[in-house]
Amino acid sequence: MPQPATPPSPFDAVPAGAAAAAAAGAPRPEPTERFAARTAGMTASEIRALFAVASRPEVVSLAGGMPNLAALPLDALAAEVADLVAREGQVALQYGSAQGVPALREQICEVMALEGIRADPDDVVVTVGSQMALDLVTRIYCDPGDVVLAEGPSYVGALGSFAAYQARVVHVAMDEHGLVPDLLRDALGSLAAEGITPKFLYTIPNFHNPAGVTLAVERRAEVLEICASYGVAVVEDNPYGLLGFSGRTYPALRSLSRDVVYLGSFSKTFASGLRVGWALVPPAVRDRLVLAAESASLCPPSFTQMLVSRYLAAHDWRAQIKTYTEVYRDRRDAMLEALATYMPEGCTWNVPDGGFYVWLGVPEGVDTKAMLPRAVTARVAYASGTGFYADGFGSRQLRLSYCYPTPERITEGVRRLAGVLGAELDVMRTFGSSARPALGGGPQAPSPHTP
């Protein structure tokens, strides 16, 4: 860019505001022209763009993934946090370790033990939600142009982090039992033929966001083995693992291999507004991750960590999780019943066995992204499928969340959505579209096949 041939002469007094306009003769770049290349990949997620309209009270939002906190014992928590400030305020309100509060890291290991993980608290790094763990793991693994494997569809926030570090996402499809090992093997083989080794596989094995499926137990070791044979790390994101409706938990991938990078969160099992998540990583990764965390935020808030630690120590958190799952199961049931009642022929959906989401397929010819404004006009919001793919797919899918609205609202929202879909199909029929809905439909994908 152009530079002045000689530096401008100094001046002794400048009125406020004049400095900005001082170099009037020299061409000044717009701030955005000087941004890093990575900003080109930073685009507002469709879901975020939707939040403003979807949050109007008359709209039934089936779009967001906000957990339902109505079941939290607020009075007990209020007493707990007051005691924390009064007795331990000098520590809770002070800087802490970049790796996180030691007592909490021990308790996190107890939480992970529920899914078969044996871990050393020294290998746990507490982060500002598991989103930060994901961002930092990407930071230490990915150079621009590196390839990351992810299920297709995948978590929109993960795709955002991968884009921020200019990584290229290659999707691997799922079936009703989760990630398909043969397709993973095919993807790795094709990439190897191009001389490409992905940096890691990013996977959400339990109650997938957005697909709602769970990786079958008998596939788990195979997925690890395939990745290991190609020298590809595995990043296991497991925010929903303890929210299974059948009352059972699945063995974490990390329980099968200590090489797995495991991401966990209290956002869905306790409270999302505290932003307490974590990564459990191999020792060789830990030191870099702590350094990355330090440059990202110095340290996570001591205050929120100590509150979570007290909550885990003093309250029956397992019972609280059971309460949460009962709430979510009732809402899932309401959604499934409404889908069966209202959805037009040609729609398909899965039956999630836990977590927050139903993944809905719509008849050919319907574009869920294009339909969204019409749905919001009809006072229902969803997340269109395209947001969950890095490659433009997903226009015939959408994600429905049953976590936040009441069962009555869910039923009404699905009814409204069915009306919008029906109208779309009517238009297609009227205007002679070739895209008539296929016959069949209804629920697919039973709960994960397990031995």
Added chain:
Amino acid sequence: MPQPATPPSPFDAVPAGAAAAAAAGAPRPEPTERFAARTAGMTASEIRALFAVASRPEVVSLAGGMPNLAALPLDALAAEVADLVAREGQVALQYGSAQGVPALREQICEVMALEGIRADPDDVVVTVGSQMALDLVTRIYCDPGDVVLAEGPSYVGALGSFAAYQARVVHVAMDEHGLVPDLLRDALGSLAAEGITPKFLYTIPNFHNPAGVTLAVERRAEVLEICASYGVAVVEDNPYGLLGFSGRTYPALRSLSRDVVYLGSFSKTFASGLRVGWALVPPAVRDRLVLAAESASLCPPSFTQMLVSRYLAAHDWRAQIKTYTEVYRDRRDAMLEALATYMPEGCTWNVPDGGFYVWLGVPEGVDTKAMLPRAVTARVAYASGTGFYADGFGSRQLRLSYCYPTPERITEGVRRLAGVLGAELDVMRTFGSSARPALGGGPQAPSPHTP
């Protein structure tokens, strides 16, 4: 890297732990071999490495920058936070906006008004400490190899973020009135001659960390003008601006130009353990910054933001800041008195007019990094100057923090440090080092020259 010629055959059952060892025949890379190039720049700061030893009770730590929270009204805060959970728990414990809680953003504008800033809450982005703001600003501005200007010395956490994004730091020296405009102009001219335009100047105008100096008011517009004329953005980091001992505040660079990216924090004016900071940015930068924040942590904790918001609304936060400054002024006085009493000839130091730090120059021949273990053995810790430069300078300087220890401990710590320095000088004299201390010494750098 080597790839298996054919994918390994699938297997049906793998005992736990076996997957990791499955590809025994294929060479497997160490996890660290596959890290991103940026990890090469991630090294533990000298200060962090020191924290473990320096935190032993028998060691007087003049190393850390932990604020003193003893003056906080913990009982009142306990009541406030209990009420927050009991009455607003459903919001405080829930996900929030990536940009931050709107009410807090309005209050942040009131805080900034104390330094002459007129801002729109829409241009404020709340972050997890101002460290996260710094990290995200670097993320959106810096490609690998980009140049960033910073004072020499500069904040160690900023150097860490610049390294994490593979930016190259060019230091610009300060004198007792802060950054020297002529040297800034020289640096920009030299870089321009190489065809390089730095992405931004990172500057801490008030009560500098670590140098303790303040940018003279009459230099402020000139610094902005020089940067503007070269098309270089200005990032103003101002965590200490309200902690001036003379009772006056200085006009923020942002008060002189709306193009400045301003970083603020409640870590020093309220409580560091809440990790609430912010960036005030031009509208063209804001949208990218919010997107970057979203991929970094989805949103900052609602809980800590709402607590800060309530604190600002219900408590006399200006009086609290005044209390803090009185505490720090007393400690600064204790340190200056001890330095004058104990330091050997040839040492120089500044007289900070606010903030947390004294920057100590030692006689030629003394290496502050090499001396540090001997100081810790003598039960005093400091931060050696090398940590505050990206280019290896700083071995004849060290940073002393007076923020956390009591005045008595400060006096004792300085006495111990003087003993260590004296012993170093004795050894140099005994072994005939040419590096005899220069004559003179004592306090330098009066409080910033202001009209």
